[in-house]
Amino acid sequence: MNNQLTISSSPHVHGNWTIEKAMYGVVLAMIPAMLVSFYMFGLGALRVMLISVIACLAIEYIIQKYLIKGPVTITDGSAIVTGILLAFNVPTSIPTWMLIAGAIVAIGMGKMSFGGLGKNPFNPALVGRVFMLISFPAAMTTWPKPIMSRQYFSFSGLDEKVMDSITGPTPLGILQEQGPGAVTPDYVNHLLGSMSGSMGEISAIALILGGVYMLVRKIITWHIPVSYLLSSFLFAGILWLVDPTQYADPLFHMVTGGLMLGVFFMATDYVSSPMSKKGMLIFGFGTGVLTILIRVFTPYPEGVSFAILLMNAFTPLINSYTKPKRFGEKLPA
Amino acid sequence: MKTFKLGGIHPAENKMAASQPIEEFPLPKQGIIPVSQHLGAPAKVLVKRGDQVKTGQLVAETAGFISANVHSPYTGKVKKIDHVIDASGYRHQAIIIDVAENEEWEEGIDTSGDIIRQVTAEPNEITEKMKAKGIVGLGGATFPSHVKLMVPEGKKVEYLIINGVECEPYLTNDHRLMLEKAEEMMIGVSILMKGLGVNKAIIGIENNKMDAVEKLQSLVKDFDGISVEPLKVKYPQGGEKQLIKALINREVPSGKLPLEVGCVVNNVATAYAVYEAVQKNKPLIDRIVTVTGKSLKKTANLKVRIGTKFSELVEYVGGLPEDTGKIVAGGPMTGKAITSLDVPVIKGTAGILIMNKKEARQAEPRTCIRCAKCTEVCPQGLEPFLLHQFGELQKPEDAEVNGIMDCIECGSCNYTCPSNRPLLEYIRYGKAQTNEMIRNRKQK
Numbered sequence: 001m002n003n004q005l006t007i008s009s010s011p012h013v014h015g016n017w018t019i020e021k022a023m024y025g026v027v028l029a030m031i032p033a034m035l036v037s038f039y040m041f042g043l044g045a046l047r048v049m050l051i052s053v054i055a056c057l058a059i060e061y062i063i064q065k066y067l068i069k070g071p072v073t074i075t076d077g078s079a080i081v082t083g084i085l086l087a088f089n090v091p092t093s094i095p096t097w098m099l100i101a102g103a104i105v106a107i108g109m110g111k112m113s114f115g116g117l118g119k120n121p122f123n124p125a126l127v128g129r130v131f132m133l134i135s136f137p138a139a140m141t142t143w144p145k146p147i148m149s150r151q152y153f154s155f156s157g158l159d160e161k162v163m164d165s166i167t168g169p170t171p172l173g174i175l176q177e178q179g180p181g182a183v184t185p186d187y188v189n190h191l192l193g194s195m196s197g198s199m200g201e202i203s204a205i206a207l208i209l210g211g212v213y214m215l216v217r218k219i220i221t222w223h224i225p226v227s228y229l230l231s232s233f234l235f236a237g238i239l240w241l242v243d244p245t246q247y248a249d250p251l252f253h254m255v256t257g258g259l260m261l262g263v264f265f266m267a268t269d270y271v272s273s274p275m276s277k278k279g280m281l282i283f284g285f286g287t288g289v290l291t292i293l294i295r296v297f298t299p300y301p302e303g304v305s306f307a308i309l310l311m312n313a314f315t316p317l318i319n320s321y322t323k324p325k326r327f328g329e330k331l332p333a
Numbered sequence: 334m335k336t337f338k339l340g341g342i343h344p345a346e347n348k349m350a351a352s353q354p355i356e357e358f359p360l361p362k363q364g365i366i367p368v369s370q371h372l373g374a375p376a377k378v379l380v381k382r383g384d385q386v387k388t389g390q391l392v393a394e395t396a397g398f399i400s401a402n403v404h405s406p407y408t409g410k411v412k413k414i415d416h417v418i419d420a421s422g423y424r425h426q427a428i429i430i431d432v433a434e435n436e437e438w439e440e441g442i443d444t445s446g447d448i449i450r451q452v453t454a455e456p457n458e459i460t461e462k463m464k465a466k467g468i469v470g471l472g473g474a475t476f477p478s479h480v481k482l483m484v485p486e487g488k489k490v491e492y493l494i495i496n497g498v499e500c501e502p503y504l505t506n507d508h509r510l511m512l513e514k515a516e517e518m519m520i521g522v523s524i525l526m527k528g529l530g531v532n533k534a535i536i537g538i539e540n541n542k543m544d545a546v547e548k549l550q551s552l553v554k555d556f557d558g559i560s561v562e563p564l565k566v567k568y569p570q571g572g573e574k575q576l577i578k579a580l581i582n583r584e585v586p587s588g589k590l591p592l593e594v595g596c597v598v599n600n601v602a603t604a605y606a607v608y609e610a611v612q613k614n615k616p617l618i619d620r621i622v623t624v625t626g627k628s629l630k631k632t633a634n635l636k637v638r639i640g641t642k643f644s645e646l647v648e649y650v651g652g653l654p655e656d657t658g659k660i661v662a663g664g665p666m667t668g669k670a671i672t673s674l675d676v677p678v679i680k681g682t683a684g685i686l687i688m689n690k691k692e693a694r695q696a697e698p699r700t701c702i703r704c705a706k707c708t709e710v711c712p713q714g715l716e717p718f719l720l721h722q723f724g725e726l727q728k729p730e731d732a733e734v735n736g737i738m739d740c741i742e743c744g745s746c747n748y749t750c751p752s753n754r755p756l757l758e759y760i761r762y763g764k765a766q767t768n769e770m771i772r773n774r775k776q777k
Binding site for chain 2: 004005006007008009010011012013014015017018019021022073078116117118119221270271275276323324325326327328329
């Protein structure tokens with residue numbers, strides 16, 4: 001009897017929070033946005049989603065099993081999250097092979113080369129996305145129109161013959177090309193998701209819903225989303241106040257492009273964001289400012305991915321300068 | 334309702350024994366009395382093999398400034414002086430006594446149930462009495478209580494804080510004491526106030542024990558300066574720094590004692606022991622122990638003489654269940670897992686927790702996903718993931734800079750970690766390294 005007793009140091013109870021609960025919680029939070037994309041882009045969205053998730057899982061499996069020859073941990077949910085996020089970040093017309101190449105870079109380079117979950121300095125899905133954007137600029141900036149593109153499904157991407165008629169620029173693309181005068185602010189449609197863009201970014205409402213779910217389940221804290229939203233809103237707002245004819249209004253920036261996706265699902269990535277509350281606020285603030293900066297002052301119409309990756313690079317620095325306030329640190333006056 | 338701000342967790346309370354009245358536990362056949370039941374130097378043994386001892390007789394005396402007297406909890410014969418393994422897992426010197434059938438108390442001890450309300454002892458007498466009767470902090474740390482009353486020159490005490498929080502899951506011994514020995518405990522509080530020379534005392538109790546709050550509140554009108562404050566349940570509110578913060582919103586500076594912010598903290602059970610020592614002349618020879626666990630036939634709060642073996646207490650509640658996986662001396666958050674029930678109850682034993690196989694199962698530690706949950710729940714505002722690393726990598730300098738010595742070892746980080754990392758274990762290891770480094774530095 002006695003030799004079967006467990007001896008370990010305290011505490012002897014655990015809160016039952018696990019990596020799986022966190023990761024599958026994130027997956028659950030992405031379902032509204034996923035459903036919107038299925039509705040708007042039809043089977044094409046389903047194709048991209050399946051290929052991306054399966055490719056990410058397969059690559060992680062192959063690397064863990066045959067390259068590292070260590071334990072396989074693909075069931076922890078983190079590769080699924082990366083797969084869904086990568087799918088969310090590409091247009092549904094993307095050819096299959098490009099998507100698989102993106103998944104290889106995301107999981108292989110972005111995550112496993114650093115040692116797997118918990119070790120990657122950059123958000124793996126964004127590493128994959130930026131790789132694809134730089135390598136396949138045309139395919140990555142051809143945006144199927146919502147609803148319209150639903151009926152033209154093809155396994156290899158989009159039918160070349162109808163390509164022109166069913167694709168169109170994103171609102172941010174138009175803004176970049178022709179200035180704020182050319183975009184008619186249509187907040188309701190932008191909120192609901194009726195705009196051209198990457199498959200997962202289109203519906204701000206669905207993304208906010210998922211974000212609120214994660215906040216309620218305490219998967220994420222409010223610090224990064226709120227500071228990110230506030231700083232991008234304020235920065236875009238200042239520009240707009242300076243010259244409304246040259247800069248779009250801040251609300252337009254909020255509901256278009258990948259901002260909401262970035263705010264709730266990519267900037268909040270555990271591994272690549274800072275550890276302290278203070279650090280998270282700085283991180284969110286920096287990402288917000290950089291996002292607008294890139295959108296407005298560079299040739300890229302969208303800056304969310306670059307902004308988050310740039311701030312990811314600052315995370316270690318932020319961590320070492322933003323220690324949490326310790327109990328009893330300040331002597332009473 | 335008040336509570337502390339920084340961090341904290343809400344583990345399942347599991348206070349199954351809360352409705353079990355305190356039962357007087359029969360005397361054991363043989364008792365094991367370790368001479369090191371307190372923080373500080375082990376007491377010096379005064380008896381030898383074959384000596385007859387009476388109940389309440391001094392058998393080992395204090396051996397230093399921070400040390401405490403030990404008294405015989407029974408009448409009988411000293412069988413031998415030996416080294417035995419106690420609940421700490423270490424071998425300590427102990428006096429083993431064969432208990433006689435007829436109990437004979439040491440002279441001058443009032444064993445009647447009468448409550449003596451009039452406090453006649455002067456402050457210095459109170460301190461002396463507490464020292465003589467071996468009173469130590471019964472909240473868990475077992476710090477010799479009379480030392481807390483000796484306030485150094487230049488320090489002023491404003492508040493006596495009485496800890497009735499009992500934030501450890503499962504444990505109910507303080508709860509029962511507050512309900513059943515309320516008046517004696519309150520007299521104990523007023524004795525401590527007199528000893529310290531303060532006119533304000535606050536008793537902090539979490540609001541999962543509202544019956545105790547009401548009971549004590551019904552008595553405060555008879556006691557000047559004592560107030561009872563219900564607190565919102567949050568672990569580790571029973572940590573003295575967290576309790577002071579919750580009650581009077583003062584922060585004990587890092588590395589300092591509660592005295593720094595004008596407070597002295599004592600546990601409710603200590604207050605009761607002080608009452609017995611000063612009013613009844615009775616040394617600390619018994620305490621209330623919660624025996625609890627999900628697989629036990631019943632749970633109990635037992636008034637047990639020091640030195641009684643754990644096995645006898647467990648036998649009393651129906652014996653060790655088949656599916657026992659772990660035995661903990663104390664509560665599940667800060668208690669110590671023990672290898673055998675053949676260890677004695679000592680002054681600091683608040684409970685015995687029997688965990689079943691399912692509860693005792695340990696998940697494999699996995700990689701840190703940097704979710705920052707540990708930082709979020711740390712009541713001391715530390716970064717447990719980082720301190721864990723410094724402990725593992727043996728970097729005491731970095732650990733010190735990052736506040737490892739501020740860790741109160743509450744275990745909230747471990748509790749919350751989704752990767753089941755043994756954070757506290759490595760932080761303890763790191764603390765030991767840092768302590769050694771600081772010692773070496775001081776010697777130079």
